[in-house]
Amino acid sequence: MADNNSVLIGRKPVMNYVLACISLFHGGASEVLVKARGRAISRAVDVAEVTRRRFMPDVKVKEIGIGTDQLAPTEGHDTPSNVSTIEITLAK
């Protein structure tokens, strides 16, 4: 799947990302990858659920993967720290 079918979840309201998903599907995408790290993971699940339950009932959760990214040491943090990740594949 091309990277331009991904929606990276940040700190904006859930509905912004829901609209991004809907736009990708309406633009012809058959799959949309909803990605998030750390605290945004909860919001990624909200985005997937709102997209398919409220707006696109024909969209299914095809696959969910979780993982861990290691963040490089930064000033004030000598040791690398880990952050959890999620990738939710929505498909029509």
Next chain:
Amino acid sequence: MADNNSVLIGRKPVMNYVLACISLFHGGASEVLVKARGRAISRAVDVAEVTRRRFMPDVKVKEIGIGTDQLAPTEGHDTPSNVSTIEITLAK
């Protein structure tokens, strides 16, 4: 799977729930279900990742499900509100 093989994620530190998962596996469980709602979803992913990466490398993520629970109306909230859920099945 019996309900006593479930770990419901709340607001305690991640390591508390990791220890709960490890205890269940050491007590003979072949599967442990990590469940969370709302903002605790991010922490549930942390618990799954820390359990298998740092402590129990033989444990795999067998299945991940997401869903929506409808909360009953309460004082100050006339309409029912929705909350996202996650269930992560860890298996040895």
